[in-house]
Amino acid sequence: MAKRSSGPAAPRTPLTRERILRAAMSVADAGGVAGLTIRSLATELGVKPMAVYHHVANKDEILDGIVDLVFDAIELPAEEGEWQPELRRAASSARAVLKQHPWAVSLLESRTSPGPATLRHHDVIIGTLRRAGFSVTDTAHAYAVLDAFVYGFALQEASLPFDEPGDVPEVAAPMVERMPEGQYPHLVEFATEHVMRPGYDFGDEFDFGLDLVLDGLARLLVED
Amino acid sequence: MAKRSSGPAAPRTPLTRERILRAAMSVADAGGVAGLTIRSLATELGVKPMAVYHHVANKDEILDGIVDLVFDAIELPAEEGEWQPELRRAASSARAVLKQHPWAVSLLESRTSPGPATLRHHDVIIGTLRRAGFSVTDTAHAYAVLDAFVYGFALQEASLPFDEPGDVPEVAAPMVERMPEGQYPHLVEFATEHVMRPGYDFGDEFDFGLDLVLDGLARLLVED
DNA sequence: TCCTTTCGTCGTACTAAGTACGGCAACCGT
DNA sequence: ACGGTTGCCGTACTTAGTACGACGAAAGGA
Numbered sequence: 410m411a412k413r414s415s416g417p418a419a420p421r422t423p424l425t426r427e428r429i430l431r432a433a434m435s436v437a438d439a440g441g442v443a444g445l446t447i448r449s450l451a452t453e454l455g456v457k458p459m460a461v462y463h464h465v466a467n468k469d470e471i472l473d474g475i476v477d478l479v480f481d482a483i484e485l486p487a488e489e490g491e492w493q494p495e496l497r498r499a500a501s502s503a504r505a506v507l508k509q510h511p512w513a514v515s516l517l518e519s520r521t522s523p524g525p526a527t528l529r530h531h532d533v534i535i536g537t538l539r540r541a542g543f544s545v546t547d548t549a550h551a552y553a554v555l556d557a558f559v560y561g562f563a564l565q566e567a568s569l570p571f572d573e574p575g576d577v578p579e580v581a582a583p584m585v586e587r588m589p590e591g592q593y594p595h596l597v598e599f600a601t602e603h604v605m606r607p608g609y610d611f612g613d614e615f616d617f618g619l620d621l622v623l624d625g626l627a628r629l630l631v632e633d
Numbered sequence: 634m635a636k637r638s639s640g641p642a643a644p645r646t647p648l649t650r651e652r653i654l655r656a657a658m659s660v661a662d663a664g665g666v667a668g669l670t671i672r673s674l675a676t677e678l679g680v681k682p683m684a685v686y687h688h689v690a691n692k693d694e695i696l697d698g699i700v701d702l703v704f705d706a707i708e709l710p711a712e713e714g715e716w717q718p719e720l721r722r723a724a725s726s727a728r729a730v731l732k733q734h735p736w737a738v739s740l741l742e743s744r745t746s747p748g749p750a751t752l753r754h755h756d757v758i759i760g761t762l763r764r765a766g767f768s769v770t771d772t773a774h775a776y777a778v779l780d781a782f783v784y785g786f787a788l789q790e791a792s793l794p795f796d797e798p799g800d801v802p803e804v805a806a807p808m809v810e811r812m813p814e815g816q817y818p819h820l821v822e823f824a825t826e827h828v829m830r831p832g833y834d835f836g837d838e839f840d841f842g843l844d845l846v847l848d849g850l851a852r853l854l855v856e857d
Numbered sequence: 858t859c860c861t862t863t864c865g866t867c868g869t870a871c872t873a874a875g876t877a878c879g880g881c882a883a884c885c886g887t
Numbered sequence: 888a889c890g891g892t893t894g895c896c897g898t899a900c901t902t903a904g905t906a907c908g909a910c911g912a913a914a915g916g917a
Contacts, residue, residue, distance in 0.1 A: 441743075443743075511742070514742055514788075515739045515742040515743060517788060517792055518735070518738050518739040518788055518791045518792050519665075519667075519739060519792075520792065521792060521793075521794045528812065528816075528817050528820060529816075529817065531817075531820055532816075532817040532818070532819045532820040533819075535819040535820060535822075535823050536818075536819035539819060539822075545822075545823065545826050545827045546827065548823065548827075549823070549827055549828075549838060550838055550841045550842070553786070553789070553835070553838035553839075553841070553842055554782065554838070554841070554842035554845055554846075556785065556789060557781070557782050557783075557785030557786040557788075557789055557842055558778065558781050558782050558785055559781075559785065560784075560785040560788050560789065561780065561781030561782055561783065561784040561785025561786070561788065562777070562781040562785070564738075564741060564742055564781075564784050564785065564788060565777070565780060565781055565784065567742045568741055568742050568743075568744070568745060569745075570745045588752065592752075592753075592756075593752050593753065593755075593756040594756070594760075595756045595757075595759040595760040595763060596752060596755055596756040596759060598759075598763075598769075599759050599769065599772065599773070602769050603769045603770065603772075603773055604773075611777070614773060614774055614777035614778070615777075617774045617777070617778070618774070618777055618778035618781055621778055621846065621849035621850075622778075622845065622846070622849070624849065625845035625846070625848065625849050626845075
């Protein structure tokens, strides 16, 4: 059988940090962070638990790693484009990615050591704002609102009890039923007259909010 | 010794669901959600672990419970006031409470069965928006942005690696040092020229963002 | 006042998960 | 062919959630 080595530095192709993190993402996508254990991860990789620990120090490092992978998947604004469309695209991408990996949102809070993709992401966004003409102070303002909105929206989406807009009535109806009569009148009105109507999709609220934020920021620019 | 019974229904005053949830909050405040275990909770209560399970079904119920306690602590807008100041007050309160209990933010995502205080909170906010004159659709828009911003901001605050504004330089300086030369130019500029300057406090960004959002919503109202 | 019923608490123990430690085997260059 | 290196695994210890059943104190009736 032919050797598989193709040069001076060709190891055994086994289990790299990279492969571990990818697998960890799959497992988390399938079963949430709670379902991501060293053992489930090892099973996914077709390997015994302790093998993993030769490539990462501990589970926290895995969690940090997959958060950074998530940031890596988010589109960055282009250097050349106008700031508004570029930031809109980046924000939409962020939202889309976070929707695909809902566990990422809750990890954001507990991870305090940002990886390279995370830093790059922040760097490029800040750069876009500065180039658009925002002062350093206003850049701080702008980035804070924008990020807060995107993360917050993702957090809300992640905590929705339904995945598909079509599922809403089936899920919402029993919840409304269980509410004590007249206790939450506005909530009931809101649910029956809006949320449970056909065509409702919470995700649609994203564009509204994003435009509101970007408009507000634009106003900040012209005032100077 | 006198009996302690003061009527027909005077139980033993021992370990109620209420006391358990309060204690769980304290433990989480002290050591984060990770530090909240049935055993640590039992210790805090001066009781053995299994005693807890006579008042709650499982740990998830405790987590749901303390999330609802957090919502309970958030001020509600008053029925009589004007919508803008009232929502501003409610949002500020939410942010303050979430800052005190940073673990709550990450729990929001994983909990899908809202408690009474949570429902009340939503109900009153929706009511405030409706009374202000927002249509049902616009109420949905408005609530989504506002909540996204508040939660997102809380999420950002919770993931800051420092607690006190004064600590910033000590924490940020080594992070900047560790960044590869020229890799993140905007980030470095931002850190050195803004974040590490005396007087910087990320929390100050909240009011800016909140005003931006509320202004945007007000504009929505007059356009009709 | 004593016994019984009931309810709250506890002891024990099982399972899952993170991970330390040391052994072993496959592959490398010589 | 051979020793070293690298990567993988077996075993086992620790912590955490929690099922099950026993124990003990409080409340009510005889």
